[in-house]
Amino acid sequence: xxxxxxxxSILASISGLDLVAKTVVDGFVAxxxxxxxxxxxxxxxxxxxxxxxxxxRHVDWNVFARTExxxxxxxxxxxxxxxxxxxxxxxxxxxxxxxxKFDYARYLAASLAYMASKxxxxxxxxxxxxxxVDYTHASSRQGQLFRVLNTINKAEPRGGTNFVxxxxxxxxxxxxxGLYVVISDFYGDPDTTLKAIAPLRGQGSEVVLFQIxxxxxxxxxxxGPVILIDMESGEEMEVTPEYARDEYPxxxxxxxxxMRSGARGFGMEHALLVTDQPLDAALREYLAVRKGRL
Amino acid sequence: MGFFxxxxxxxxxxxxxxxxxxxxxxxxxxxxxxxxLQFFEKRTQTSVRQRxxxxxxxxxxxxxxxxxxxxxxxxxxxxxxxxxxxxxRHVILAIDRSFSMRAxxxxxxAKTQALAEVDRLRPNATAQVVTLGxxxxxxxxxxxxxxELRSAIASIQPGSSRSAFAEIARTxxxxxxxxxxxxxxxxxxxxxxxxxxxxFQELGLPAGVSMISHRVGGxxxxxxxxxxxxxxxxxxxGKTARLTATIRGFSTEETTRNVALALNGKILQTKPLRIPAxxxxxxxxxxxxxxxxxxxxEVRLEGGDALSDDNAMRFAVERADPRKVLFxxxxxxxxxxxxxxxxxxSAAEGLFALxxxxxxxxxxxxxxxxxxxxxxxxGSVPQGFETKLHDYVKAxxxxxxxxxxxxxxxxxxxxxxAKIGETVYAARSAERFYSASKLDLxxxxxxxxxxxxxxxxxxxxxxxxxxxxxxxxxxxxxxxLIESREGRGRILTFASGLENVSNDFPLHTSFxxxxxxxxxxxxxxxxxxxxxxxxxLLELQSGGMENASAIEVLDPQGKRMLDLNAASSAQTLRVxxxxxxxxxxxxxxxxxxxxxxxxAESALEPMPGESIELWSRTGDGAPVAxxxxxxxEQRKPVSLWWWVxxxxxxxxxxxxxxxxxxxxxxxxx
Numbered sequence: 001x002x003x004x005x006x007x008x009s010i011l012a013s014i015s016g017l018d019l020v021a022k023t024v025v026d027g028f029v030a031x032x033x034x035x036x037x038x039x040x041x042x043x044x045x046x047x048x049x050x051x052x053x054x055x056x057r058h059v060d061w062n063v064f065a066r067t068e069x070x071x072x073x074x075x076x077x078x079x080x081x082x083x084x085x086x087x088x089x090x091x092x093x094x095x096x097x098x099x100x101k102f103d104y105a106r107y108l109a110a111s112l113a114y115m116a117s118k119x120x121x122x123x124x125x126x127x128x129x130x131x132x133v134d135y136t137h138a139s140s141r142q143g144q145l146f147r148v149l150n151t152i153n154k155a156e157p158r159g160g161t162n163f164v165x166x167x168x169x170x171x172x173x174x175x176x177x178g179l180y181v182v183i184s185d186f187y188g189d190p191d192t193t194l195k196a197i198a199p200l201r202g203q204g205s206e207v208v209l210f211q212i213x214x215x216x217x218x219x220x221x222x223x224g225p226v227i228l229i230d231m232e233s234g235e236e237m238e239v240t241p242e243y244a245r246d247e248y249p250x251x252x253x254x255x256x257x258x259m260r261s262g263a264r265g266f267g268m269e270h271a272l273l274v275t276d277q278p279l280d281a282a283l284r285e286y287l288a289v290r291k292g293r294l
Numbered sequence: 295m296g297f298f299x300x301x302x303x304x305x306x307x308x309x310x311x312x313x314x315x316x317x318x319x320x321x322x323x324x325x326x327x328x329x330x331l332q333f334f335e336k337r338t339q340t341s342v343r344q345r346x347x348x349x350x351x352x353x354x355x356x357x358x359x360x361x362x363x364x365x366x367x368x369x370x371x372x373x374x375x376x377x378x379x380x381x382x383r384h385v386i387l388a389i390d391r392s393f394s395m396r397a398x399x400x401x402x403x404a405k406t407q408a409l410a411e412v413d414r415l416r417p418n419a420t421a422q423v424v425t426l427g428x429x430x431x432x433x434x435x436x437x438x439x440x441x442e443l444r445s446a447i448a449s450i451q452p453g454s455s456r457s458a459f460a461e462i463a464r465t466x467x468x469x470x471x472x473x474x475x476x477x478x479x480x481x482x483x484x485x486x487x488x489x490x491x492x493x494f495q496e497l498g499l500p501a502g503v504s505m506i507s508h509r510v511g512g513x514x515x516x517x518x519x520x521x522x523x524x525x526x527x528x529x530x531x532g533k534t535a536r537l538t539a540t541i542r543g544f545s546t547e548e549t550t551r552n553v554a555l556a557l558n559g560k561i562l563q564t565k566p567l568r569i570p571a572x573x574x575x576x577x578x579x580x581x582x583x584x585x586x587x588x589x590x591x592e593v594r595l596e597g598g599d600a601l602s603d604d605n606a607m608r609f610a611v612e613r614a615d616p617r618k619v620l621f622x623x624x625x626x627x628x629x630x631x632x633x634x635x636x637x638x639x640s641a642a643e644g645l646f647a648l649x650x651x652x653x654x655x656x657x658x659x660x661x662x663x664x665x666x667x668x669x670x671x672x673g674s675v676p677q678g679f680e681t682k683l684h685d686y687v688k689a690x691x692x693x694x695x696x697x698x699x700x701x702x703x704x705x706x707x708x709x710x711x712a713k714i715g716e717t718v719y720a721a722r723s724a725e726r727f728y729s730a731s732k733l734d735l736x737x738x739x740x741x742x743x744x745x746x747x748x749x750x751x752x753x754x755x756x757x758x759x760x761x762x763x764x765x766x767x768x769x770x771x772x773x774x775l776i777e778s779r780e781g782r783g784r785i786l787t788f789a790s791g792l793e794n795v796s797n798d799f800p801l802h803t804s805f806x807x808x809x810x811x812x813x814x815x816x817x818x819x820x821x822x823x824x825x826x827x828x829x830x831l832l833e834l835q836s837g838g839m840e841n842a843s844a845i846e847v848l849d850p851q852g853k854r855m856l857d858l859n860a861a862s863s864a865q866t867l868r869v870x871x872x873x874x875x876x877x878x879x880x881x882x883x884x885x886x887x888x889x890x891x892x893x894a895e896s897a898l899e900p901m902p903g904e905s906i907e908l909w910s911r912t913g914d915g916a917p918v919a920x921x922x923x924x925x926x927e928q929r930k931p932v933s934l935w936w937w938v939x940x941x942x943x944x945x946x947x948x949x950x951x952x953x954x955x956x957x958x959x960x961x962x963x
Binding site for chain 2: 093094095101185187188214217222226227228229230231232233234236237239243244247248252257270
């Protein structure tokens, strides 16, 4: 029953992206037998001197009464990290038979943002295609989640894919150490793509690559020769069902494997997501990476 | 292989439809958007291979369906080689059984040769027997049964009819067209020259028909024949009766023969006669000691020859009391009766007896006792007599009305009531008179009257003919002789008088045959012919179907020739046998008709050999020449329609199965 709410095709029928994220995350959390260590427990972590600007609600007044010094009590869950979601909005992401890859990516991004927000992590968002389309600076301020969700919501796939140019700009925006989640189909040369993303890893950040494919991309169902149109370049190509059946999977798998091994080589995590799969696999991957960072 | 309707092969163009569907339509695919073509390669070679054909079996079946459909309508056939057991040529065994074949042993010889020909028939040949004489008659249908053919030939009896070779050519043409096979006509005949048609073209045989002649009889066979007998049909006094007969020799030497006159089997007179070589001579007999009623007479040439059956000729003669003619005239006007009696008695050899009666005395007279009633220029007749006269005419009687000045003064023709418009007069002195014109020479009243030349009419009534037929008219156009019918009888109106006042007709010799022939015509004696040739038609009903009555006809053997239905409906009867035919009409009226063979059959001279050979070759111009004939005759078209239809059904079922199997998954996807 719970799994059912993580089904992308059901999520597609939910109108609000925030509700989608809540449904996914709550369902995911409730389904776990043991509560994950993701931070909003009351486990004490450390005290920190008060500095002007800190929220007075977090001052430990007991300590202040004894010492007359204001300390802020910090819990383990508040040892936050910074999550930056990098969402591919190229036109190729608009592909999908039942659910568009981009919608799946949006659900994933929203769910991650929601989950991070619950953990009081700072959440940021960067939408790109050939250029940086939109950017929301990572923050844990109140209302950040809705800003991020709004940015996700208004993003629409358009334009081609170019990792080199936008990620060059990304490095200008993202200088802080944190957790970066890149959601894309990663079409293109794996080596070039990974080289463009790898600098994020240079500041000690963790990078997770979610590669999203539609089931049709996994197993094309051509019953006869078809003319395929590249959604990004507009190029036409006549393809036979024999090729789609025999050679295409091998080349696709080779590409995925190249991405996986390349990412691992750069210290990045790579996960392949198919849009007919529930989102919990992605969330689980995220939590695993985050836990490693704490 | 051929086609009965080859123009339907144009439908083969429809084969292009499945080809187009499979090659072009099947290949037409809508472009599909895909995120990236990074993992694809262009494989043109594969695509071309796909372009060739997608569903080859399905396409083949569909092409086959259209092919078979076109063939089905074109109706293909093959010419199958006929095996040894099938027919190749049709044989007609034509045997002449005409009167001339009675000469010598001609018919027996012909039958012997025909039987020999039956023995020579190939086992696979069909044959049929045809007789010639009075037309060609099929004795058997086409058969391979030789026993049946032999039996049919053996049963052929000599006939009395005349042969006509054009008939066998016509029959061969019909059979050839019906059987669509080459036909061999074996003609067994004496090939009489007299049996040839007037035009040699009529002997022409159609293409594919060959004629093989089997001639019987000698080249020149001398033969005598009684060619003609001229005897009165009816006589009142046998002592004055006169009979002439013509004897003719064909290819004969001059000789003297006795000619006998026999009546009812009894020889009355015998005369020696010198017959010139190859010529004819006439002999006359005076006096026929005939008994009352019908007598069967015969003129017989004594001595035998090649054809003895034509040495006698039959005739029939009736002896009866003179037939009474009621001559009604105005009281005191006997001039017309005088002229009429003179003419009638001089010509009719006592056949008629005139009874002049004044119109005032006819009331008690029964007209049915008279052969003819003449109303000579009377104003009117008593009502009672007129009624009886109508009944008399309806029963077959004849009335002759002379509408002279007296009738004209009443403004109407007596008895018929026909309107008389005016009376035309011409003066004798100024030689102003009317003459007869527009004569219908086919009418017996004027046929032998020399066109009434020189007859002058001074007074005539202008009678309205109404629906009656005008036989003769005056030069001014008014009707002169009008004939009408009432019931089974006839009414003849003469628009002038029968005396020498209103015209000078009684003074002319043509008046005698006019009166005699008209009297015979109205008395019903004119139509009777007591001597006719074989194959002639006897007139049985002359008044049309509405007046038909039962007539009994007995053939020479005394057997009835007509059944009950035919006895009351038959208009004519064909006589095909020599002898005496007895006709019993209504009211016990009996007639005897002597039927003799056509004397053209007595000329036994055959056709020249060149003519026979020429005739045999008329069918040789046909495409069925010797070599070709074999190849054509042994190949018979056999329709393949049912086979094509069966194949079409199988192909349709197979197409349905294959299409369902191949296309259903695709449609589902």
